[in-house]
Amino acid sequence: MDGGWSFEQKTLISELIQGMEFAKQLRGHLTSAPSTEARDVLMQGILSSYEKALLILQWGGPMPQSQPVVAVSGIPESPLSVNGSPQSDEFEKGIGDHQQNRDISKKRKLMPKWTDQVRISSENGLEGPHDDGYSWRKYGQKDILGATYPRSYYRCTYRNTQNCWATKQVQRSDEDPTVFEITYRGTHTCGNSGPSVPSPASSEKQEQKQINHQSNHHQHLQQQQSQEMLSKFRAGLRVDTNNLDNNETAYRPFSFPSASVGLLQIEHCNSSTLTNVNSSLFGSFSSTFFSPSTPESCYFSMHQANDLGQAHNMQHLESDHTEIISTNTSSTNSPIMDLEFSLDQVGIDPNFPFDTSFLP
């Protein structure tokens, strides 16, 4: 029925095909020079598809039945649970116990962490800087030393109900108030939503409101500057993103020619699985990321700051983690070593710059 394809493989193929379709459409758009919004949508689709595909490759490691979960993600909060049992009994029962809390704290430190820099776009204005499609609940806010704007802390709404320990921190950039630095920690294990399923009640919109409100109190001048920029946005101007490349970290520029704004910086990654990701994979795909539910154009490049100092390239999209993890949960073997399928078989244009050198 499925020709022997695993679920991951089919998903991967589907994502690649979809990405290719988007690319073809984009090519047509580029030649006919339509609106930039259409391009953005297409680009977003392309990158989303590749992102998912890559993560399938990346996260599609051996299942817990065959290998420790640690090798899958290094994310203790994975619903797979450390011992692979379907329930995290200890985890839930132990809340409140000091030792358990300490363990949780340690585990949190081991969570993969990456930063997504999102710029407010002309389309979105102040309404929503970055709706990643997940349902977040704000649980704290802090004034950070040396930072103009406070940092907001979010966790997954389904933390208690589905033991989803994904969190994120949102902080408005001092240098550019139109840029939000969103630091994700952990991956979604709830599977309740994802980038492709925009959350209608995004808490970030409220956070945006709040941040804007706070900016009124914090820095009047900066706010003026921000509003000035926003008014420019609204006037149809796009902020030149070239200066984003001048960030303290060396970013690899995104190779898609028409992409414009956005950054994703992976700051920390402890997952041992990531070492399996061949850098050539990303070299060929370029380091691209679009938050699929973020219509604003955004381009990102990737920076690796691994504790081990190794060149572990990785692309993260929490939603995709959710997908991958849930996928892994329902499967027994990783597809990653069985990717010897023909691209022609799935209709992928051989001319498309798809480097398969990473495949075994």
Added chain:
DNA sequence: GCAATTTGACCCCC
């Protein structure tokens, strides 16, 4: 009434 947000306090780590 319920869910989300706010905010002061607490905890942990450097």
Added chain:
DNA sequence: GGGGGTCAAATTGC
């Protein structure tokens, strides 16, 4: 000891 992160009671909004 201080800063960052989280908790949880109070508050707010729907």
